[in-house]
Amino acid sequence: MRNLIKLFFYPCLLLLFNISCAHSIKPLKVKLATQAGNPKIAIVLNKSHSFTLYAAQQFSSQIDATIATYAICNSTNETALTKAINQYQPDLIFTIGVEPTLWAKQYINNTTVLFAMVLDYKSYDLDNYPNFIGISVETPPLTEFIKFKMMLPSLAKVLTFYQQNHPNSSIIEAKKQVESLGIEIIPVAISNQDQISLTIDKYAHEIHGVWFANDKFIMNTEMFYFLQRLTFKYKLPLFTSLSDKFARAGALMSVSIDLHQIGNQAAALARVILESNKSLKEIGMQPPISTNLVVNQAIANKLNITIPNEIVPFINEIINPPNH
Numbered sequence: 001m002r003n004l005i006k007l008f009f010y011p012c013l014l015l016l017f018n019i020s021c022a023h024s025i026k027p028l029k030v031k032l033a034t035q036a037g038n039p040k041i042a043i044v045l046n047k048s049h050s051f052t053l054y055a056a057q058q059f060s061s062q063i064d065a066t067i068a069t070y071a072i073c074n075s076t077n078e079t080a081l082t083k084a085i086n087q088y089q090p091d092l093i094f095t096i097g098v099e100p101t102l103w104a105k106q107y108i109n110n111t112t113v114l115f116a117m118v119l120d121y122k123s124y125d126l127d128n129y130p131n132f133i134g135i136s137v138e139t140p141p142l143t144e145f146i147k148f149k150m151m152l153p154s155l156a157k158v159l160t161f162y163q164q165n166h167p168n169s170s171i172i173e174a175k176k177q178v179e180s181l182g183i184e185i186i187p188v189a190i191s192n193q194d195q196i197s198l199t200i201d202k203y204a205h206e207i208h209g210v211w212f213a214n215d216k217f218i219m220n221t222e223m224f225y226f227l228q229r230l231t232f233k234y235k236l237p238l239f240t241s242l243s244d245k246f247a248r249a250g251a252l253m254s255v256s257i258d259l260h261q262i263g264n265q266a267a268a269l270a271r272v273i274l275e276s277n278k279s280l281k282e283i284g285m286q287p288p289i290s291t292n293l294v295v296n297q298a299i300a301n302k303l304n305i306t307i308p309n310e311i312v313p314f315i316n317e318i319i320n321p322p323n324h
Contacts, residue, residue, distance in 0.1 A: 058263025
C-alpha cells in the first residue's frame, strides 16, 4: 500500500514546513491566528509521506487559527505525542493519512478529529467514533460510473474484485448505486491472481470492462499492472479510481479526487465544525468536492474505443491525444 501511495499522491518538498517529529513533545507553531481568541488547531501528519504536506499547507492558508504541526515518524513516541497534544489543548485536530488517524483513534477521545487521505476509512470503523469526522478519499461510485458511462454509453456489466474473507462495503454500496444507470457490478472474492485470470476468462465475453475498485487489500501496484496486462489481453477496458496515475500507467480512464482541493475542503469543514452549532453527526462524512476525469487516448485506440466528441469538454485530461 505504501508503494501505491507514493505512486499516486503529489510529491511535495519537506521544506514547505519546518516540521519536527513529535517525540520532541513541544508543539511547533507554524502559524499564529491574527486575532486573540481564535481557535487552536493541531495538524498531525506522517513526515515520511511528503504528499501530506501540500494538504497541510493549503489547510493552514485557508483558516485563521493558531496551528501547531506535529509529524509522526518511525521513531515517534505515541505517548509523548499524546501528551504534547493534550498540553497544547487544541479545539480541533486535523490528521492527514492513515498512521496519524489511527494514532488519534487510539489516544484522542474528547477532542474533535478531522481526518483526510485515509483509504477505505470504514474499514477502520472511523464513522462510528463520535468525535471523528472526515473527508473520504474515494469518490462516490455513482459519480465515477456516470463518467465511465459517458465514455462508454453501452456500459452495462462490469467485473470487480475484493479480497476473500474481507468483504468491501464500498463495492456493495456501489453495486446498489449504479443499478440506476442500468449497470450491473459483478463482485468476485479472490485470494490469488490465478483466480482473477480464471474469472476474467469466464466472463470476458459478457462484461464490458473491469473496475479496479478502492480496496486496501487489492489495490497495490503489482495488482494494477497484473490487471492492466490481463484486461488488455482480452481487449477489455480497465476503469480505475483514486488516482490519475492509473490512466497514465495503462488504464483506459480514471476518476480521482482533486488533491489540490483536499486542504481547502478540510479548512472549510473545520470552520463549519468550529463555528456552527451543528453536531458532527449532523454534518456527516464528506465526499471529495472535486474530481478529475483522465482518459488514455492510446489505450482507447488499441481497444477500438472512440471518445465521444460531446464528452471531451468534461474530460480534465486526455493522455496521448492524437496529433492535429
